[in-house]
Amino acid sequence: MWVVHGLCTADGRLVLWAEDSGLPQRVPGRAPRGPVAHPFAVPGEALRDALPGEALKVDSVRLRLPSYASAPVTSPELVRDPLTAGPAPRGKLRLREWLVPAVSCAPAAVRALLDDEIPGCRLGASAHFLRNVAGLAEQMVSQGRVLPALVFEAQRPAARWRPSLSGTDSARFVALREAMPPAFRCERGAPPAEVLRAALDTLVDGITRSRVADVELPGGRSAAAAWLNALIDEPRFDANPEKLRKLASQLDSWHASGAHESPVRTCFRLHEPEDDDAQWRLEFLLQAVDDPSVLVSATEVWREGSRVLRRWVAQPEELLLADLGKAGRVFPGLDQALRVAHPTELFLDATGAYEFLTRAALLDQAGFGVLLPSWWGRTQQLGLKLTASSAGTAGAVTKESGLGMDAVVDYRWDLALGNEQLTESELAELAAAKVPLVRLRGKWVQVDRKRLAAGLEYLERAGSGRMTAGEVLLQAALHPDDEDREGEDRPMPVVEVTGHGWLGDLLSGQVDQYLEPVEPPESFTATLRPYQARGLAWLAFLDRLGLGACLADDMGLGKTVQLLALEALARSAGSRGPTLLVCPMSVVGNWQREATRFAPSLRVHVHHGVSRLSGAALVDEVGGHDLVITTYPLAARDSTVLREIRWDRVVLDEAQNIKNSASRQAKAVRGLSARQRIALTGTPVENRLAELWSVMDFTNPGVLGSLSTFRARFAVPVERDGDTDAAARLRRITGPFVLRRVKTDPAIISDLPDKIEMKQLCNLTAEQASLYQAVVDDMLARIDNSEAMERRGLVLATMSKLKQVCNHPAQLLGDGSALPGRSGKLLRLEEILESVLAEGDKALCFTQFAGFGGMLVPHLSARFDTEVLFLHGGTPKKARDAMVQRFQSEDGPSIFLLSLKAGGTGLTLTAANHVIHLDRWWNPAVEDQATDRAFRIGQRRDVQVRKLTCIGTLEEKIDRMIEDKKALAQLVVGSGETWLTELSTRELRDLIALDAEAIGE
Incomplete structure (x- = not known):
C-alpha cells in the first residue's frame, strides 16, 4: 500500500x-x-x-x-x-x-x-x-x-x-x-x-x-516578436535589453489598466421592499478579500475615510468609484448612482431589481461581491400538479381486475408554485402582473411569463381526462427539456403527482405507514416486529397489484424474514407457481435454513452444484416446489432453461449484484418471466445512479425509460450538476416502488432489540476446500496410532488448522500471498464492511489469530481506502489506550480489528454498533465478553453481532452442537475447546468431514 x-x-x-x-x-x-x-x-x-x-x-x-x-x-x-x-x-x-x-x-x-x-x-x-x-x-x-x-x-x-x-x-x-x-x-x-x-x-x-501550442505566430526579430514566440515555445529568450525594458514597462501599464489583484473588492447587497414599498435598495460596500467577514458600507467609506480598510488599501474611496464604473459595464443601471459625488446606494423598481438579479452571476464572475436575498437561490418554479383518481380505498384492493400499470384512471392538471397549488384568483393575479417579480402569499417569487402563459394554455387544452396508471407514474419523470419525450408537449415540469384510492396509496411514498395490517399464516413461526409487519403489508399491496418492489431496508432489519412471510402468505391464499430466489452463493445456506426455521410449510429446492437438474427434469422438479434458490452465476449460466419456466415471482437478494446493467447476470435475470419481481438490497445506489436504474428496470421494466434516457434526464444532471429538481423527479417516480427504512429512524430503532445476533454462513473456495480436505486426511491417518496426550495435541492442532483454512488459505500456508478472491469468509467480511461504512457506522472485528489480523490490516485499508486499527497481544498499553481513544472519537477510524485474547475483555468501545466474529471460539461466554466491548453501558445504538461460519465445515457443525445444547452450554463446552479432544474418532470424523455444500462457485 x-x-x-x-x-x-x-x-x-x-x-x-x-x-x-x-x-x-x-x-x-x-x-x-x-x-x-x-x-x-x-x-x-x-x-x-x-x-x-x-x-x-x-x-x-x-x-x-x-x-x-x-x-x-x-x-x-x-x-x-x-x-x-x-x-x-x-x-x-x-x-x-x-x-x-x-x-x-x-x-x-x-x-x-x-x-x-x-x-x-x-x-x-x-x-x-x-x-x-x-x-x-x-x-x-x-x-x-x-x-x-x-x-x-x-x-x-x-x-x-x-x-x-x-x-x-x-x-x-x-x-x-x-x-x-x-x-x-x-x-x-x-x-x-x-x-x-x-x-x-x-x-x-x-x-x-x-x-496554445498549435498557434502560429508571425516571425520577426523584434523583442516583442521574440517574447510572443516564447509564450508558446521555450520560455527563455534573448533580446535587446533596452527594448526589453520598454516592453516590460508597456506590459505593466497594460496589466494595471485591466484586471488586477486587490486586497479589497466592491460588494453589492440587494434589499427587498418592506411591506407595500415598491422600491428595492441596492447597497454598496467594500469587502476585504483576505477576510470576507469584513464588510464596510459605502456610507462609512465616505464619512470616516474607512479607517478599518486602511490596512488593506490606501484610498478606498477611489477604489469604490473605479469599481462602480467598471460594474456599470455589466449592470448599466449603476450609471445613475455615479451622478452624485458620494454614491452609497441605488433604488430600483421591480423591473430594475429583476435585471440586477439576472446579472448578479456576471458581476460575480467579474470579481465583484454579490449578496442577494436568501429566497433567490431557491426560487420556487411554476409547474404542473397532476391529481389522479382510481377506484378502491386506501390500503385495500378487493379484486385484481382494473389494477396495475394498465388500469385506466381519471386525472386533472393544475398549476402550482413549488408544491403549493394555485387558486384561480392567484392565477389571475399572476397573469395581470407586468414584471417577473411578484409578491405571492407574503413571499417574493419569480414568474416566467412565457411559462405562465403556456401553462394556462395547457390547462385549457388538456386540463382533465383519462389515462393509465402507468402513464400517471411516468408524468413525474418527464421534463419539458427532454429531447426524447416522444411527443409530450407539457410546457413545464411536474412538481407533484397525487392520487386517490389505491393509486394514491402508491404515489404517497409513505404507503407503509397506513396500509391495512396483513397477518402471516399460522404456519409462519416468526414474530414480526412492527416495522416488519408494515413491510409485509407493503409487499402484499404491490403483490396484489402485480407491481415490482425494491425492499431497501438497512442491513440487519430483516429483509429475509419479510420476504419469507410474503411467500407463506401467498401460499396460504391459494395455489401459486414457484418463486425463484437469486442470491450470492455466500447466503444460499442462510436462505435455506431461515426458510426451514420460519416457514417450514414452504417446499424449498436449491438449484446449485454439479449435480443440479437441467432441461425438462428441472422444469418438472420446480413445479412441485414453492421456493427455488439459485445463485447469480447459475442464473446466467442456466438462463435458457430458467426462462422457459413461468415463475410466479422472481426475487433478487443483494440486488446490487446487478448494478452493472450490461453484465451477463443482469441481462439474465431481466429476461426471466414472472408475474412479480422483487429486489432486496440495503444499498440501492453505491456509486452511480445507473445502478438504481438497473434495479428498477428489473422490478418494473420501462418505468424509468431506456438507460440512455435515464442518463440524460437524471444521472448526468444529478451527478455532474447537482440538479435538485432532477433528483426530486427521480424520487417521485421511484418512491412508490422503493421502501427504505434506516436504523437511525426513531420509529424503526424503537422496534429493535438491544442486541441482534446473526449467523453469517460462508462458502469455501475450491482452494480452501482442497486444503481443508488435506488437513482432515492427515489427522485421520495419524490419530489411531497416537497416544492420549499426543492425540489431544493432534486434535487441537487440527482444529486450529481447519479454522485457519476457513479464514483464508494464506493464513495456513504462511506464504505472504495475495488475499483477494481466495476466501468466501473474506468476501463476506468485505460485503458487511462495505455496508457498515456506507451507513457511516463503526465495526469491531474479532479474531483469535493475531497473524490473520495482521494480514487483514493492509488489505482492508487498501480495499476501503481507510485507516484500520489493530490491537493484539504485542500492543503496548500506551498505544492500546490511544487506539481506544481514537476509535471512540467521532471522527476516528471506523474499523477496529482485535485479537480475541487481547481485546475481548476490559475495553469500552461503544462507538461501534457492529461486532463481527471472524472465527469461532466455540465458547459462548468468551464470544459474549468480546461482544460486550460494544454492548455495554454507554451504548446508545442497537448492536448487530455477526458470527462468520463456513457452511458444511466443522465450524457450522460445532455451532449446531452448541445451539442444540444451549441451555447447558457452560456445562458442555466448559471454559475452552479441550472438550473436543474427548470425542471418539468416529465423532471426530463426522465433525470435521467436508460436506458437498461447503464449496462455492
Whole structure:
C-alpha cells in the first residue's frame, strides 16, 4: 500500500513521491555528508511505472520532514502492517533533511493524473491539495483569466503566463492558502502564500502553453516578436535589453489598466421592499478579500475615510468609484448612482431589481461581491400538479381486475408554485402582473411569463381526462427539456403527482405507514416486529397489484424474514407457481435454513452444484416446489432453461449484484418471466445512479425509460450538476416502488432489540476446500496410532488448522500471498464492511489469530481506502489506550480489528454498533465478553453481532452442537475447546468431514 504526496519545488517543478507501508521503518544514522535516503520512500522508477501519466520523469527532492533520530515520522495516511513494521521509533522530534526519490510531471497532466484511481495507492493530503490547486488553474485558463508576462529568471528574460487573480479567484486563493497542509511546503519551508503562488504560476503557465501550442505566430526579430514566440515555445529568450525594458514597462501599464489583484473588492447587497414599498435598495460596500467577514458600507467609506480598510488599501474611496464604473459595464443601471459625488446606494423598481438579479452571476464572475436575498437561490418554479383518481380505498384492493400499470384512471392538471397549488384568483393575479417579480402569499417569487402563459394554455387544452396508471407514474419523470419525450408537449415540469384510492396509496411514498395490517399464516413461526409487519403489508399491496418492489431496508432489519412471510402468505391464499430466489452463493445456506426455521410449510429446492437438474427434469422438479434458490452465476449460466419456466415471482437478494446493467447476470435475470419481481438490497445506489436504474428496470421494466434516457434526464444532471429538481423527479417516480427504512429512524430503532445476533454462513473456495480436505486426511491417518496426550495435541492442532483454512488459505500456508478472491469468509467480511461504512457506522472485528489480523490490516485499508486499527497481544498499553481513544472519537477510524485474547475483555468501545466474529471460539461466554466491548453501558445504538461460519465445515457443525445444547452450554463446552479432544474418532470424523455444500462457485 502506497501513499502518494505532491508538492511544488522552489524552482517550479511539480513532483510526486510516495511512501510504502511494506518497507522497513528503521535506518542507519546520518551519513558523514549530505542527506540520508528516505527509508520507506518508493523508488522513482517504480512510482513512474505505477502512475498512469505519460509525461513523468524520474526525479529527486530534498525534503525537511519531522523525524526521530533514526527515521522520519510516517505520514498519517500510511497504514503499516503492525506485525511486520517492528517497534515504532522513539525520541525527540526535529526537522531533518531527507533525499526522496520522486517523479516530476507536466502541469497540464496533474489534474487528470491525480483524478484517476491509482491501483494500490491512496492520495495523501498534499496530493489532494495539489489536485485542488490544479483545478483552480484549469478553471482560470479555461475562462481566460490569465495574462502574458515578461519576467526575469536567473538574469535571463522569460515569457510566462500568469493568473489574473481578482474577486472570486482571490477568495479561492485565500481559502487554499489557509488549507495548505504542511507536507506541501516541506521542500523549502517558505510562507504558504509564496508556495501557493509558485504552484499556481507553474500550473497556469504549463496548462496555457498546452492549450496554445498549435498557434502560429508571425516571425520577426523584434523583442516583442521574440517574447510572443516564447509564450508558446521555450520560455527563455534573448533580446535587446533596452527594448526589453520598454516592453516590460508597456506590459505593466497594460496589466494595471485591466484586471488586477486587490486586497479589497466592491460588494453589492440587494434589499427587498418592506411591506407595500415598491422600491428595492441596492447597497454598496467594500469587502476585504483576505477576510470576507469584513464588510464596510459605502456610507462609512465616505464619512470616516474607512479607517478599518486602511490596512488593506490606501484610498478606498477611489477604489469604490473605479469599481462602480467598471460594474456599470455589466449592470448599466449603476450609471445613475455615479451622478452624485458620494454614491452609497441605488433604488430600483421591480423591473430594475429583476435585471440586477439576472446579472448578479456576471458581476460575480467579474470579481465583484454579490449578496442577494436568501429566497433567490431557491426560487420556487411554476409547474404542473397532476391529481389522479382510481377506484378502491386506501390500503385495500378487493379484486385484481382494473389494477396495475394498465388500469385506466381519471386525472386533472393544475398549476402550482413549488408544491403549493394555485387558486384561480392567484392565477389571475399572476397573469395581470407586468414584471417577473411578484409578491405571492407574503413571499417574493419569480414568474416566467412565457411559462405562465403556456401553462394556462395547457390547462385549457388538456386540463382533465383519462389515462393509465402507468402513464400517471411516468408524468413525474418527464421534463419539458427532454429531447426524447416522444411527443409530450407539457410546457413545464411536474412538481407533484397525487392520487386517490389505491393509486394514491402508491404515489404517497409513505404507503407503509397506513396500509391495512396483513397477518402471516399460522404456519409462519416468526414474530414480526412492527416495522416488519408494515413491510409485509407493503409487499402484499404491490403483490396484489402485480407491481415490482425494491425492499431497501438497512442491513440487519430483516429483509429475509419479510420476504419469507410474503411467500407463506401467498401460499396460504391459494395455489401459486414457484418463486425463484437469486442470491450470492455466500447466503444460499442462510436462505435455506431461515426458510426451514420460519416457514417450514414452504417446499424449498436449491438449484446449485454439479449435480443440479437441467432441461425438462428441472422444469418438472420446480413445479412441485414453492421456493427455488439459485445463485447469480447459475442464473446466467442456466438462463435458457430458467426462462422457459413461468415463475410466479422472481426475487433478487443483494440486488446490487446487478448494478452493472450490461453484465451477463443482469441481462439474465431481466429476461426471466414472472408475474412479480422483487429486489432486496440495503444499498440501492453505491456509486452511480445507473445502478438504481438497473434495479428498477428489473422490478418494473420501462418505468424509468431506456438507460440512455435515464442518463440524460437524471444521472448526468444529478451527478455532474447537482440538479435538485432532477433528483426530486427521480424520487417521485421511484418512491412508490422503493421502501427504505434506516436504523437511525426513531420509529424503526424503537422496534429493535438491544442486541441482534446473526449467523453469517460462508462458502469455501475450491482452494480452501482442497486444503481443508488435506488437513482432515492427515489427522485421520495419524490419530489411531497416537497416544492420549499426543492425540489431544493432534486434535487441537487440527482444529486450529481447519479454522485457519476457513479464514483464508494464506493464513495456513504462511506464504505472504495475495488475499483477494481466495476466501468466501473474506468476501463476506468485505460485503458487511462495505455496508457498515456506507451507513457511516463503526465495526469491531474479532479474531483469535493475531497473524490473520495482521494480514487483514493492509488489505482492508487498501480495499476501503481507510485507516484500520489493530490491537493484539504485542500492543503496548500506551498505544492500546490511544487506539481506544481514537476509535471512540467521532471522527476516528471506523474499523477496529482485535485479537480475541487481547481485546475481548476490559475495553469500552461503544462507538461501534457492529461486532463481527471472524472465527469461532466455540465458547459462548468468551464470544459474549468480546461482544460486550460494544454492548455495554454507554451504548446508545442497537448492536448487530455477526458470527462468520463456513457452511458444511466443522465450524457450522460445532455451532449446531452448541445451539442444540444451549441451555447447558457452560456445562458442555466448559471454559475452552479441550472438550473436543474427548470425542471418539468416529465423532471426530463426522465433525470435521467436508460436506458437498461447503464449496462455492
